[in-house]
Amino acid sequence: MTLRVQIRRKAWRIALAGWLIGWFVNTVENTRLFLAGLETPITEHWLFPEAMRNPGVALGMFVLALGGGAGFGVADVRVLRGLAVGLVLCALGLLGHIASYNDASYAAAFWSALWLVWWARRIEDGNVGVERHAIALGQGIVGLCFLGGVIGKLTPDYWNGEAFYQLYVVQKPYFPFDWMRANWSDETLRACSGWFARGVIVSEGLLATLILWPPRWALVMTTSAFLGMIGLAGVQLLSVLAPLAGLVLAGRYLEGKSADGENAERGAGK
Template sequence: MSGQVLESPVSATSRQHDDSVSADRSQGSIASVTMPEPGSGRVFAAYLVVQCCLFIGLVWKYSFFYLADQVYRHFPISDSFFPEWLQSPDVARNAYIGSLSAIILGVFGLTPWMRTFAAMGTTGCLGVLLLHQSSHNDMTFATSAWVSLWVCWLTTRMSHEDPYPLLRRAAFLARVICSMILLGGAVGKWTPEYWSGEVFYDIYFVDRDFWVFNLMRERFDTETLKTMAMWYSRKVILVESIAGLGMWLLPARWAAFVGVTIFFSIAFLSNPLLFSVLTCLVGLSAVGFFVPAKTTLTS
């Protein structure tokens, strides 16, 4: 017939065979690619990093906590604002030891329910320390409590939710917490005394025995130190304000880099005791490094 092209039986059979082979290969390729198990891989690695940093920060607090505990035992202080059980040194000591023990249980726990139970235990112990007469104003336990809340949230989801979406939400929540803490620190410094550098000069530049300030006192006179304190203080205020307002808006990995750099440098360049406050926030900021650049399947 005019306008029609007839296909030979051999050609048609060959084309059908090729299509069948192509489909089989495609199905085999898809079957060989699987999503990571919930609670494994990057999610579990992020969980371990945060837990270990939380533990390190609390252990870093030990020397100061031990001295404070001895003072309270030998010179009892009573404030009627606090109920009797929140005045007891034994309660504070047991809560501190309990928080460390719960973290260890959470790291080595083999089941999801055990990790959740341990995270709730850590959060509860830190909550007691936040309310206790001897530790209610200690920033170590404040930052640690926020990080422990994040861990508690993650443990309730990591065993059954898809890892990549969970990591993105976890990293976003982490940088919101870090931004809030930075902004809180900045707000407390929005005063004439901080802006002039007077507070930082008295705290750090006069007689703080730390390598940075010892080096400055050896090389500069008093007036120069006061000027340096002013600009140092203003730099801290601006960095904390800008990061507090904007870090949570950054992409996950950029926010992780900014957070780790800021929190580590604050302690490294001013006071090693601050590592008890900030190490947990370094770990929390680092969660962003575990977020993949894009959602991909791993074989």
């Protein structure tokens, strides 16, 4: 196995690790709700077909996807590709299920798994420079996820802070929101919500352009933004962010190691 193939395989595994961390966090978070859903199923709904109302189907896809961990022990790229196709289908299945359609984690998981399918095919490819596309596509996916968020927030409810005031300041029972409620006036809370909301919109707008940034900067931007988001919304947000972080880390790794792989192959060719 050439050094280049080893580097590409490791990048694939970095992205897979991010994907699985996100899925695992989601499993821990949601399995209780799925099990509760088994006791109180929605048996009639105008949109969802019968299979997509069955909580057992969602639970099955949920558990099945954890089998993607086999990707760490398999060398055959056809198997890796097959595993990644399975991850795409599990994410799509849960995006289409009545018990889980609302969870942004599965949209991030879907796109990240699509990258894994595409990259698995290229691990043993002799094409020089394919790493550049892996980096750009990975950053493009992260940018797409934030583009969806920022465009959906370009409305007065977000820009004036009302949505953040209601969703965080009023509803969140943990620090810093409980402390803010106890110590600040309603007027101050609303003013802060407005500035916070506008800050979020600008930050998400910046992240939406990630495909236009060097991988090193992309890593700095996503790391700082993700840490801030986890600090505010909690560790469960890793279910959305970990698959995206996996893509950015894989890209940065490929950028750092690509020269090594190319030099080794030139040396071997002499």
